[in-house]
Amino acid sequence: xxxxxxxxxxxxxxxxxxxxxxxxxxxxxxxxxxxxxxxxxxxxxxxxxxxxxxxxxxxxxxxxxxxxxxxxxxxxxxxxxxxxxxxxxxxxxxxxxxxxxxxxxxxxxxx
Amino acid sequence: xxxxxxxxxxxxxxxxxxxxxxxxxxxxxxxxxxxxxxxxxxxxxxxxxxxxxxxxxxxxxxxxxxxxxxxxxxxxxxxxxxxxxxxxxxxxxxxxxxxxxxxxxxxxxxxxx
Numbered sequence: 001x002x003x004x005x006x007x008x009x010x011x012x013x014x015x016x017x018x019x020x021x022x023x024x025x026x027x028x029x030x031x032x033x034x035x036x037x038x039x040x041x042x043x044x045x046x047x048x049x050x051x052x053x054x055x056x057x058x059x060x061x062x063x064x065x066x067x068x069x070x071x072x073x074x075x076x077x078x079x080x081x082x083x084x085x086x087x088x089x090x091x092x093x094x095x096x097x098x099x100x101x102x103x104x105x106x107x108x109x110x111x
Numbered sequence: 112x113x114x115x116x117x118x119x120x121x122x123x124x125x126x127x128x129x130x131x132x133x134x135x136x137x138x139x140x141x142x143x144x145x146x147x148x149x150x151x152x153x154x155x156x157x158x159x160x161x162x163x164x165x166x167x168x169x170x171x172x173x174x175x176x177x178x179x180x181x182x183x184x185x186x187x188x189x190x191x192x193x194x195x196x197x198x199x200x201x202x203x204x205x206x207x208x209x210x211x212x213x214x215x216x217x218x219x220x221x222x223x224x
Contacts, residue, residue, distance in 0.1 A: 004153075034212065044154070044202065044215040089153055096166055097142055097206065099213055101153035 002027040006090045006102035013080055013109050021075040021105045023064075023090035031092040033057075033066050033073040034099070038087045047075075047088070085109045113137065115216035117203050123222045129191035132219045136184070136205030142166075144213065145178055145188050146202040154202055160186065161208070193223045 007022040025033065035047040035057070048057030053068035062077045073090060090102040116135040124130050136143050141162050146154035157176065159167040162183040171178070175194070180186040190197055200220050204213040 036215075043217040044204075046212045046214075049212060091153075096159075098156060098159065098167060099144070099204075100156070103151075103153045 002031065002092055002094045002098075002100045004090050004092055004100055004102035006088075006105055009087075009104075009106040011105060011107050013107070015082055015109055015111050016079045017109075019075070019077040019080045019084075019107065021088055021090075021107070023073045023075065023102060025071050025073065025090075025092050027071075027092055027094050029094060030068075031094040033064070034091045034093065035062070035064055035073070035075050036089040036091060036101075038089065038104070040086070044089065080107070080109045082109045082111055115203055115205055115214050117201075117216035117219055119219055120217065121220050121222075123224065124193055126195055126223050127192040129189065130193055130221060131187050131189045132201050132203075132221075134186045134188070134203030134216060136186070136203070137214055139207070140205035140214070141183070141208035142206045143180055143186050144202075144204040144206075145186070146204065148200040148202055148218070150199070157188070190221075193221075195223050197221060198223045 003026045032051045034049045036044045037047045048059040050057040050066035056065045064075045087104045087106050089104045143160045145157045148154040157171045158178045160180045163180045178188045200218040202218045204215045206213045
């Protein structure tokens with residue numbers, strides 16, 4: 001079945017550092033790909049998405065490119081802030097609108 | 112636009128007791144989902160409704176979990192009897208028919224002692 005694998009955390013960075021969180025997927029067909037973020041005490045929020053190969057999703061300085069050849073959707077940000085500290089989930093949606101999540105990566109940004 | 116509403120926010124029960132969670136999706140959203148998020152893991156789909164019909168309940172432990180969506184709007188998820196391993200956050204989400212993204216509620220945190 002469809003699945004998502006993302007790097008284990010926590011990822012600990014200093015403010016203004018470069019961020020990469022790796023995500024790879026296994027799916028039949030051509031899924032849509034997503035990054036969701038969960039801030040402490042809050043619900044899941046959509047951060048960005050890409051619906052076809054080579055699409056780049058972007059939001060709040062975060063970017064991810066849908067790479068079909070490597071089945072990847074890595075999340076990047078050029079300069080992280082303390083307020084970016086959260087848990088980040090990579091997810092895919094294949095057939096029947098079923099959203100499948102990875103295990104999540106906790107990001108901790110220190111001043 | 113009002114978001115997905117869930118209640119209660121927290122619930123503590125003893126094992127073998129029963130519990131119910133309620134979800135009110137965004138108005139007009141035909142698809143409703145219940146996810147289970149165990150601490151340290153990603154959300155796992157329990158059941159998906161399209162209007163008031165079940166699309167996918169393959170990962171719902173049907174011996175103890177049940178869900179319904181009467182009239183295709185609100186939904187309830189019930190656990191009876193609860194086990195210790197049911198301790199988790201139960202997330203409700205909704206989406207427009209055939210369209211992503213999913214909009215999530217804040218969840219119900221269940222602790223089974």
